[in-house]
Amino acid sequence: MPVISRLISIPLRIAEIAFAAVVAGIVGHYLAKFSEIDPWPEARWIYTEVIAGLSILLGLLWLIPFSSSFFTWPLDVLLSLAWFAAFGLLVDTIHQIPRCNVFDWWFPGNDRSLCTRWKAAEAFSFLSAIVWLVSALVGIWFTFRSRKNNEEQPRRRWGRSRAAPAEPAA
Numbered sequence: 001m002p003v004i005s006r007l008i009s010i011p012l013r014i015a016e017i018a019f020a021a022v023v024a025g026i027v028g029h030y031l032a033k034f035s036e037i038d039p040w041p042e043a044r045w046i047y048t049e050v051i052a053g054l055s056i057l058l059g060l061l062w063l064i065p066f067s068s069s070f071f072t073w074p075l076d077v078l079l080s081l082a083w084f085a086a087f088g089l090l091v092d093t094i095h096q097i098p099r100c101n102v103f104d105w106w107f108p109g110n111d112r113s114l115c116t117r118w119k120a121a122e123a124f125s126f127l128s129a130i131v132w133l134v135s136a137l138v139g140i141w142f143t144f145r146s147r148k149n150n151e152e153q154p155r156r157r158w159g160r161s162r163a164a165p166a167e168p169a170a
Contacts (some may be wrong), residue, residue, distance in 0.1 A: 005142045006065065012135045013063045020055035020126035023048065023086075026121040044089040048125070055128065073139030076132050083129030084104045090122040 027048050034042075058079070062072060094100055100115040 003064060005138055008138050009135065010063065010065075012131055012138065013059050015131045016135065017059040017063070018042060019124045020052040020059065022124045023121050023128065026117050026124075027052070029117075032049055044093060048086040048121075051068035051079070051086050055079060055083070058116060066079065071139065071143060073136045073143065076136035076139055080129050080132035080136060083125055083132055087122060087125040087129055090118065090125055094122060101114045105137070 027045050031042065031045050031049065058072075058075065094115070097114065097118065100118070
């Protein structure tokens with residue numbers, strides 16, 4: 001196992017866990033707080049919670065230093081796409097919140113904590129998507145690099161690399 005890919009992989013997995021925990025905490029807080037709303041926004045938030053939970057679980061499992069954790073890059077790509085979808089759902093949610101636009105600055109009587117928390121969840125979901133994508137790229141690099149190194153030794157046909165040549169009859 002190359003040292004460089006392991007040195008890159010461990011901080012990426014830690015960042016994946018941390019970013020997912022932040023998003024899970026923020027969205028979970030609002031799920032508990034707004035339990036009596038219509039089911040469509042709740043479904044979006046539950047999807048984001050499920051993706052965050054899967055990210056925490058898989059990030060912890062793949063943090064264990066085995067070389068097989070580099071071959072999970074297809075799942076890294078899927079989780080990255082799932083995080084991009086969660087990011088889109090959070091962006092759509094923040095545009096539905098009244099007085100939570102980019103150009104709506106704080107004035108007396110305007111509570112900004114809701115907007116800032118949603119923007120934090122939005123930002124960390126985007127960062128999580130990027131980190132999962134970079135982790136997938138590291139896995140792809142490791143996979144094809146190790147295949148290339150294994151192909152340098154020529155293979156004999158029919159698996160007879162260890163057979164002794166026949167002795168000529170005298």
